[in-house]
Structures are given as C-alpha cells and as structure tokens.
Amino acid sequence: MKVTPQRLAILQFLEGNTSHPTAEDIYRELKPQFPSLSLATVYNTLEALAGGGELQEVRITSNRRHFDPNPVPHCHFLCQNCDAIYDLEMWPEELRVPCEIDGNLILNSTLYLYGTCSRCRANQGNGGGDNDKENEPG
Amino acid sequence: MKVTPQRLAILQFLEGNTSHPTAEDIYRELKPQFPSLSLATVYNTLEALAGGGELQEVRITSNRRHFDPNPVPHCHFLCQNCDAIYDLEMWPEELRVPCEIDGNLILNSTLYLYGTCSRCRANQGNGGGDNDKENEPG
DNA sequence: GAGGTTAATTATAATGGTTATAAACAAAGA
DNA sequence: TCTTTGTTTATAACCATTATAATTAACCTC
Numbered sequence: 001m002k003v004t005p006q007r008l009a010i011l012q013f014l015e016g017n018t019s020h021p022t023a024e025d026i027y028r029e030l031k032p033q034f035p036s037l038s039l040a041t042v043y044n045t046l047e048a049l050a051g052g053g054e055l056q057e058v059r060i061t062s063n064r065r066h067f068d069p070n071p072v073p074h075c076h077f078l079c080q081n082c083d084a085i086y087d088l089e090m091w092p093e094e095l096r097v098p099c100e101i102d103g104n105l106i107l108n109s110t111l112y113l114y115g116t117c118s119r120c121r122a123n124q125g126n127g128g129g130d131n132d133k134e135n136e137p138g
Numbered sequence: 139m140k141v142t143p144q145r146l147a148i149l150q151f152l153e154g155n156t157s158h159p160t161a162e163d164i165y166r167e168l169k170p171q172f173p174s175l176s177l178a179t180v181y182n183t184l185e186a187l188a189g190g191g192e193l194q195e196v197r198i199t200s201n202r203r204h205f206d207p208n209p210v211p212h213c214h215f216l217c218q219n220c221d222a223i224y225d226l227e228m229w230p231e232e233l234r235v236p237c238e239i240d241g242n243l244i245l246n247s248t249l250y251l252y253g254t255c256s257r258c259r260a261n262q263g264n265g266g267g268d269n270d271k272e273n274e275p276g
Numbered sequence: 277g278a279g280g281t282t283a284a285t286t287a288t289a290a291t292g293g294t295t296a297t298a299a300a301c302a303a304a305g306a
Numbered sequence: 307t308c309t310t311t312g313t314t315t316a317t318a319a320c321c322a323t324t325a326t327a328a329t330t331a332a333c334c335t336c
Contacts, residue, residue: 063321108253140313200323203293
C-alpha cells in the first residue's frame with residue numbers, strides 16, 4: 001500500500017476525530033486543501049483502512065456509512081433529535097469476540113443505540129426547540 | 139389503517155417466518171398469487187408495520203433491509219459464508235430499554251453478530267465447499 | 277537521479293435499493 | 307348506493323456507493 005498525500009490527509013483528518021464523518025464529509029472538508037481530490041479516492045482509502053482493521057464502519061443510520069478511526073470495540077449512540085453520533089465506552093461482556101453461541105462462531109459484532117442525548121434532553125427541559133439538527137456535540 | 143388483501147397476504151407470509159426476507163423477497167413470493175401486486179405496496183406495508191412496532195427492520199447487511207416479524211428484542215447473526223441470517227435469543231442485560239447511559243436516554247438498540255454458522259463450520263470440517271451461498275437454514 | 281513497473285488518482289458513468297408521485301381504485305361508514 | 311378517504315399501482319426520481327478506463331504518481335532498481 002503506497003503512501004500518497006491524499007491518504008495522509010485523510011488519515012490526518014480522521015485521527016482523533018469523534019464526529020463519525022461520512023465519505024462525503026471527509027471529501028468536503030479536504031477539497032479546499034486538495035482541489036484535485038476525488039470522492040472515489042476517499043471511498044477507496046476508507047475501504048482499505050476498514051479492511052485492514054484500522055477504522056470501523058458505523059452503519060447506524062439507514063442510508064449512509066459513517067467512519068470511526070477508533071478500532072476498539074465500543075458502542076455507538078444516535079440521538080434521534082439532533083442526529084449526532086456519540087461513542088459510548090460500554091461494551092457487554094457477552095460480546096467479547098471471538099466466541100461461540102449455539103454452535104456458531106462469532107467473529108465480529110456491532111451495537112447501535114438510539115434515543116435522546118443528554119444535550120437535547122437539557123434543551124427540551126428548558127423549553128428549547130425540538131429538533132436541533134445543527135447542534136452537533138463538541 | 140384499512141385492511142386490504144395485499145396487507146393480509148404480506149402479514150400472512152411474514153407470520154412465523156424466520157428467513158428475514160427483504161421487500162423484494164416478499165414481492166417475488168407473493169407476485170404469483172397477486173399479479174397486480176406492486177413493490178411499492180410491499181414497502182408501504184412494511185414501513186407501516188415497522189412504524190407500529192409490529193415487526194423489526196434488520197440492517198445487518200450493507201445495502202439491503204431485511205424484516206423480522208418477531209418484535210421482541212433479540213440479536214441477529216449473519217453467517218458470512220452462506221449469507222443466512224439467524225435469530226439468537228441472547229440479549230445482554232445492559233440493553234434492556236428504556237435506560238440511561240452517561241445522561242443519554244436510550245430508547246432502542248440493535249445488536250448484529252457476524253461469523254460462521256454451525257452448519258457451515260460442519261461443512262468446512264468435512265472438506266466441503268467454502269462458500270455455500272445457496273445453503274440457507276431450514 | 278533516470279527509467280520502468282505497478283498501483284493510485286481522477287472524472288464520470290453505472291448500479292440498485294429505496295422513495296416520491298400522481299392517477300386509478302377500493303375499503304369503510306353514512 | 308354514495309362519498310370520503312386512504313391504498314394500490316406503475317413509473318420516475320433519488321442518491322450513496324461502486325465500477326470503469328485513462329492519467330498520474332509512488333517506489334524500486336540500476
């Protein structure tokens with residue numbers, strides 16, 4: 001796997017990033033610095049990194065793939081009010097892989113939670129708006 | 139919500155069905171008995187039933203929605219060898235909803251497992267083929 | 277460094293599951 | 307039976323993702 005400026009830029013953008021961006025998000029962010037960057041390159045790079053276990057895909061929403069540079073198993077929480085995706089460190093004991101359940105060999109697992117995040121709960125309690133889709137977590 | 143022959147047929151097809159069909163699967167199965175049936179009707183009906191909590195969507199594969207008539211929380215297991223989806227009754231204690239984690243209100247959750255099913259493990263042990271995509275469970 | 281091989285990047289077209297649309301139709305109640 | 311209202315149907319649109327093929331750049335060897 002060759003080292004290219006595009007791949008370095010994508011890796012650098014993802015490093016420590018907890019916003020769970022989509023390929024499109026990454027493309028939009030890097031395009032100004034990399035006018036020649038192609039969306040296909042972003043997809044190719046993410047595919048390669050995910051395949052190598054260096055990041056995980058997050059399929060918590062119906063129609064988009066998000067990406068998380070943290071490869072350690074943890075669960076993801078989608079706030080259905082503001083659409084933000086949060087990392088939660090909780091991970092059930094039963095899901096330590098590899099393991100065996102009813103004769104099946106379990107090699108991998110995903111755990112997605114849905115509800116209302118603490119920030120939105122506070123806003124709603126204060127009589128704030130119902131649907132703060134812009135208020136992503138910091 | 140009106141009772142129509144199409145909806146009854148879809149409900150009847152799903153009742154007790156553990157094969158986790160897609161909308162397309164249901165459409166293909168029912169089309170012979172219902173020549174006028176439209177794929178859009180299948181989607182509409184599934185959407186309505188899922189919204190009413192009478193069945194659950196299973197988004198265990200990358201690009202297709204599967205449906206499960208069993209609304210009780212349980213986890214889903216995809217065999218990456220034969221592509222079959224199995225129900226597993228295991229459900230971690232921590233995932234009983236509603237609950238609260240780090241101040242977030244959790245209302246719903248999904249748990250997907252990936253690996254090799256017992257049937258494929260047995261086949262592989264016997265020197266059988268690697269990729270029995272046709273061998274769906276009975 | 278220069279040359280050659282091989283893989284990556286790019287722009288763009290194609291894919292395909294799902295959703296939207298609007299007209300035709302049928303269920304349920306009066 | 308009539309009317310209203312929601313449903314079905316066929317089809318077009320949507321849009322995230324993938325495939326394609328030509329161009330370009332990384333990396334190895336000399």
